[in-house]
């Protein structure tokens with residue numbers, strides 16, 4: 001990110017989700033991957049379970065004051081990793097993305113890091129574990145392409161899908177803050193960023 005990033009307009013708006021295609025160039029993606037690896041070295045990826053005990057296919061960890069966890073007690077934010085360590089700070093280059101596309105008056109409390117292998121997916125859901133939905137969610141894609149599905153403000157109804165590619169940034173805010181969304185599949189071999197393939201998604205959120 002340069003010192004004074006120009007405020008871009010989104011390349012695509014789908015049901016209120018603003019999509020900035022190729023927001024991060026290759027050098028920024030590689031640098032960000034290094035930052036994500038440092039976070040995962042301090043706070044290892046874990047496989048969350050749903051409250052019904054089913055293991056999710058996506059592995060996760062977080063950076064920031066609060067991290068998102070899910071287990072038998074349900075979905076929530078916690079100040080520590082399931083193994084007890086504090087979450088590492090959100091790397092500054094990640095905050096720069098929020099500074100470029102997000103609101104200026106507050107920084108995110110949480111950077112959730114999702115790792116998808118070629119078979120992982122994420123079912124349609126709303127992001128609703130935060131206290132104030134007036135703050136947007138900013139999402140960053142790294143690695144293999146993902147088929148991202150966008151639904152409605154309530155479950156059901158017609159959906160639209162877009163491919164998210166490495167370096168794309170999505171802002172989910174305003175009237176679309178509670179729109180259902182999910183990841184249907186990962187297309188293996190579409191990016192060279194991760195040597196063993198797969199996809200990393202970062203989601204930045206104001207939690208409290």
Ligand SMILES: O=C(O)CCC(=O)C(=O)O
Pocket residue numbers: 112114122127139146148164181182183201203
């Ligand atoms: O992986 C993505 O693009 C979306 C992730 C997501 O919706 C979430 O973590 O809540």
Ligand SMILES: [Mn+2]
Pocket residue numbers: 125126127181
């Ligand atoms: Mn989500």
